[in-house]
Amino acid sequence: MTNLDALIDVAEGRGYRVLWHRRGPKAAWLPRRHAVTLQVGMGDADTLCSLAHELGHAHYNDPPGHFGPHEIRADRFAAKLLVSPIDYAAAEALYGPHHTLLAHELGVTVKVLKTWTTLYERQTA
Structure with missing residues (x-):
């Protein structure tokens, strides 16, 4: 499971700045600022x-x-980055196929988890 500090390190290692704001969208990519x-x-x-x-x-x-x-x-990029098949399998063994519980266990949103399961189902089909 990836935590926020580790992901910020990845971003900065790739040359992207991580900035914080109080109003507006949840998040944004600012290509001109590489941030x-x-x-x-x-x-x-x-x-x-x-x-x-x-x-x-x-x-x-x-x-x-x-x-x-x-x-x-x-x-899809976020889902692949944040959810590993091994972590997913371990969480599913504990909680079954319940998206809300699995997402909480994996530290991701339900949307990311559902995106990942859709991708994984395509790869194994």
Whole structure:
């Protein structure tokens, strides 16, 4: 499981600055500033998943804005970054296929978990 400090280190290691803001969107990729900005006060899972999503935009050099295919691609990037098959299997052995419990155990949002399960089902089918 990845924690926020480790993910910030990954971002900074790739040359991206992580900034914080108080108003506005939960998170944003700012390509001109080579930075990701995150809203102060979100819960741990929301902050972690928002950062991972925005790092997906950075990885693919997406322009600012919300373009459907870019959002899907960033969601998939975040899911692959934050959920490992081994961690998922261990959590599922404890809790069964309950998305809310699994997401909590893995420290991610239900949206990220559902994205990951969809990707994983495609890979094993």
